[in-house]
Each structure stands twice: as structure tokens, then as C-alpha cells.
Amino acid sequence: MADLLSIAALAIAVLMLVTWVVSVVIDDASIVDIVWGLGFVAAIWAAYLAAPETTERGLMVAAMVTVWGLRLSTHLAWRNIGKGEDRRYQQMRKRRPDSFWLVSLFQVFGLQAVLMWVVAVPAVVTVSSARPLFWLDYVGVAVFAIGLFFETVGDIQLARFKSQPDSKGKVMDRGLWRYTRHPNYFGDFCAWWGIYLVAAAGGAWWTVFSPVVMSALLIRYSGAGLLEKTITRRRPGYEEYIRKTNAFFPGPPKKDGHTD
Numbered sequence: 001m002a003d004l005l006s007i008a009a010l011a012i013a014v015l016m017l018v019t020w021v022v023s024v025v026i027d028d029a030s031i032v033d034i035v036w037g038l039g040f041v042a043a044i045w046a047a048y049l050a051a052p053e054t055t056e057r058g059l060m061v062a063a064m065v066t067v068w069g070l071r072l073s074t075h076l077a078w079r080n081i082g083k084g085e086d087r088r089y090q091q092m093r094k095r096r097p098d099s100f101w102l103v104s105l106f107q108v109f110g111l112q113a114v115l116m117w118v119v120a121v122p123a124v125v126t127v128s129s130a131r132p133l134f135w136l137d138y139v140g141v142a143v144f145a146i147g148l149f150f151e152t153v154g155d156i157q158l159a160r161f162k163s164q165p166d167s168k169g170k171v172m173d174r175g176l177w178r179y180t181r182h183p184n185y186f187g188d189f190c191a192w193w194g195i196y197l198v199a200a201a202g203g204a205w206w207t208v209f210s211p212v213v214m215s216a217l218l219i220r221y222s223g224a225g226l227l228e229k230t231i232t233r234r235r236p237g238y239e240e241y242i243r244k245t246n247a248f249f250p251g252p253p254k255k256d257g258h259t260d
Helices: 002-026 031-050 056-080 087-095 100-126 135-163 183-201 205-221 238-244
Strands: none
Touching (some): 002 100, 031 056, 031 100, 056 100, 056 183, 087 100, 100 183, 100 205, 135 183
């Protein structure tokens, strides 16, 4: 188990180091977002190929991580390439214009590499789980599928909305976005809890810290919470959207102004 975790860490470290070098060359740290999903794919397959023995559950969890990671990275590449550096990294660059190239190695790429490894632990340790499949595995796959549906459909709906000329400055409140303000982040939440359930079925119940960390990132720190700190200033009508729409977990639109 320790060997597989070390191999996964090495795969992530190499990928993120190479990505950092590229970011310095092109002066754009935003590529770290595109590589986020790919890092999990690299970690799981490095561990899978290095495992002395693999199982049906191992292949199942590797497939789940691969589908999730490739979908996310493909979507972010399509959305971000050619759009310039994200404002988060621009602000960091302005604060330390001369040393940002080095600061970004630790504060952007290094930090994300560590988080990536922590979140990937359940999948990595499950690649060689020898326990027979049982009902909890299928519950995990079902939860993962719900998550994949929410994030995929949510992203498609938002992209179509943004492509309409009359949508500029307006709030997306249709489709899945009518029931949660962040269907894509909710989808990620479900995906990683689904992966954890498969890992737990294989005996890795102790890796619960992984989906907890991912949940905290999505809800409070880097996902929905970070976005909503500034979006009300940038998007007229968003405060009304907040009053009538659940913050994270899907539910019927609210008429009384109370959300989750």
C-alpha cells in the first residue's frame, strides 16, 4: 500500500513540475486548473500498473477516476485555453511580480499536488483490493454516476447559456441551475463520495478524510465558497438568485427566501 501511494505521489509530482515549467515559459499559471483532473488519472494508472495484483474493484475505481479526470480536464481546456490567465493568478502575480515564477511552484502547483495526492488516496489503495464486489460497490458507482450527470449536464447547460448573445451579464437559473447554484461542484462532490464508497467496500474505510477534504474545497474554500465571494459584485441579479436557489445540495426553488 505504501509503495502504491509513493508511486502515485511521484506521478503527481512529475506531472505538476512539468506543468509548472510550462507555466513559467508561457506566463500563465492557469494551466494548473486544466491539469488538476489529469493528475488524478496519472496517479491512479501509475498505481494500477505498479500493483503486484489487480482486481475487478481496482479496474472499476481506475475507470471511475479516469472518466472523471478526463472529462474535467477536457472541459476546462475547452473553456480556458486562449482566454488568458485566471484573475486569481493575476492577482498573485501583481503582488509578487518578480518572484511569482518561484512562489507559484509552492503556493499553486505544490499545494495542488499535495491536495491531489490526499484526495486520490482511496482510489490508489483500492487498485489491489482483493475483497469480492458487493452491494456497497454498486451504491458507490450509482452515487458517482449521479455526480457525473450533474457536472456534465450542468457544464453543458452553462456553456450553452453563455453562448447566447442576450445572456451577457445575466444569471443562469435554468435546467439544473434552477435547483442548485453549483450543479458542477455538487457533481464533483458526489463523484468523490462514490469513489470513496467503492474504496470502503474494498476495506479502505479509513480513507474518509479524502471526500471530506474534497467536500470542504468544493463547498467552502476553492469552489462554491470562493466563487460567491465576488460574483454578486460582478453579476446583477445574483442576490435574487441566492434567495430563491439552494446553495449546493439540489432542491426545489425557494419561495420564502430560505436556501440550504
